[in-house]
Amino acid sequence: MGRRENRKSKTNKNKILIIVLIAVVLVVGIVCGIIFLGGNKNETTQTAVEPSEEAMKVVLKEIDIVDVNSKSRPYAVMINNNHAAWPQSGVQDAYLVYELIAEGGITRMMALYKDADTAKIGSVRSARHYFLDYAEENDAIFVHWGGSDLAYSRISSSGINDIDGMSAGGNTFFRDTSLNRAYEHTGFTNMKELKELAAEKGIDRDTNKDLLLNYSVNEVDLSKKENAIPANSVYIRYSDYHSTSYEYDEENKFYKRSMSGTPNTDLVTGEQYTAKNIITYQVYNYTISGDDKGRQEFNNVGTGKGYYITDGYAVPITWEKTSHSSQTVYKYENGEEINVNDGNTFIQIQPQGQTLTIE
Secondary structure: OOOHHHHHHHHHHHHHHHHHHHHHHHHHHHHHHHHHHHHOOOOOOOOOOOOOOOHHHHHHHHOOOOOOOOEEEEEEEEEEOHHHHEEOOHHHHHOOOEEOOOOOOOOEEEEEEEEOOOOOOEEEEEEEOHHHHHHHHHOOEEOOOOOHHHEEEEEEEEOEEEEEOOOOOOOOOOEEEOOOOHHHOOOOHHHHHHHHHHHOOOOEEEEEOOOEEEEEOOOOHHHOOOOOOOOOEEEEOOOOEEEEEEEEEEOOEEEEEOOOHHHHHOOOOEEEEEEEEEEEEEOOEEEEOOOOOEEEEOOOOOOEEEEEEOOOOEEEEEEOOOOOOOOOOOEOOOOOEEEEEEOOEEEEEEEEEOEEEEE
């Protein structure tokens, strides 16, 4: 509750700040009017003084990436990241994306959508139990197409709300057989049908949980933070099979995303995916004993170090997750919780000991 109350306090402070700014603008207008009238006593016509357009832009600025006041729950969709399943669809519309290692050195992504209407998301893949930690920390409705025994056991025991392509029926999940790829990589979903099915299943679609990250209406300038380093290029190795990298686009102030040296593009638009914010850190993982598929386990409850990257700079941060369902808390080295820039965020959770290059 302490962190939730802290988030609500921040939200209230933002509202108070907006009210104060409006009041300042009005006071300045009144004072200017008084000065004008005082200096023109003989004039029969007075001109009203209005706040400048620039002042109103400051007052009315809001977060664009997500409605911070919305109580609707996000949907967390498992995204196939087998190289044979590229390109993906709809990932750019997600406000938050996690990427973690899976069996065989392949990664999977989990994309979160809040108040979105994306028509084609995927391809959708099966669940792994540790992704549920990150669905739970966002109070998300978990969307997947099949899953491991451990994932199904966790869903059953924890009561996590899920929508499964193996049993959903209707048009919630569909196959795009026009694609030149294996059948297992052709499954997609869409937000309209997901929302309708959630309503039919009686899933509570409102949340009392705060957003995972604190978004700043003003640009976060990491260059002035202690121990900041340039971050024009970021390379994150997951395995011999897969790596993820980013190149900074200074003109547009975002990062262009690539995987294993190939631009990460969208199936529908053909455009390369971009990220405004990147959070990267390492977690110890190992192969589950006796699992003939080589599935993984994660020691992701605890604390560690990583980096927050935005606008061409990176700063060291710490992360802390006190339980599988609790929200991960990201802080600067001085203990202050980080604010992130208004834009989408990729959280890259990398296997411990793998190469990370920021330059």
